[in-house]
Amino acid sequence: MPDLLTQALALEGLAWVALAAFVAGVIRGFSGFGTALIYLPVAAQVMPPLWTILSLAAMDIIAPAVHMPAALRKGHPRDLMRLMGGVVLLLPVGLWVLTRVDPDIFRYAVSLLTLGMLVVLVSGLRYRGAVTPPMVWGIGGAGGFLGGAAGLPGPPVILFYMASPHSPTVVRANTTAYLFFYDLLLIAVLLVLGGFEPLAFVIGLALALPALAGNLLGGALFHPARERLYRGVAYVVIAGAALSGLPFLNFGG
DSSP, X not given: OHHHHHHHHTOTTHHHHHHHHHHHHHHHHHHSOOHHHHHHHHHTTTSOHHHXXXXXXXXXXXXXXXXXXXXXXXXXXXXXXXHHHXXXXXXXHHHHHHTTSOHHHHXXXXXXXXXXXXXXXXXXXXXXXXXXXXXXXXXXXXXXXXXXXXXXXXXXXXXXXXXXSSOHHHHHHHHHHHHHHHHHHHHHHXXXXXXXXXXXXXXXXXXXXXXXXXXXXXXXXXXXXXXXXXXXXXXXXXXXXXXXXXXXXXXXX
């Protein structure tokens, strides 16, 4: 472990990735979203695709763990199980796709998906129809596939699951639990398939510190009366991170 930590700290470009983790934490702290949308485009400039999503999973299981008891207590267990069932089915397929894409294609995909998600968030577009149990399975499957292929398991759930008849408290609880269990499943599937990279995992654990510090700062900065301002700042930062990840712009050197 000490050797892995030494190698992790020696990673070229780690300072930029750590800064991205911190900024992502700040945005998450005062807006409630944005970790992957900010972190992935920057990290993909420094690490291979698989390392990028594994480090994100490792980074993102630390802070949310403290919220899990409340999330499980306030959430909707049946819908959560349906979501995770869909993830189990299609996460391996997404990982299979990930292992066969060129790193530049991965960077394009992450950046373009991030920009697409940003457009949807800014426009306020939401699915307005009824969400049935089979659809929840499908939403979970879409999240599993996108999570495995591009490290973005959240958009399908965030955009469509909010159309459910559940209260905002239940939706937030289930979303929190879904993302937490997705990270655990990703790590487990990589272990089973032999794709687990210990160094990438240790890098993610190290990045949990700036991410947690950012979360705490973002939470301290939040004031309900300025929510629109915070979301505006979050959108600008997400756009900047997504554009920086486009290979033809070569912001990463």
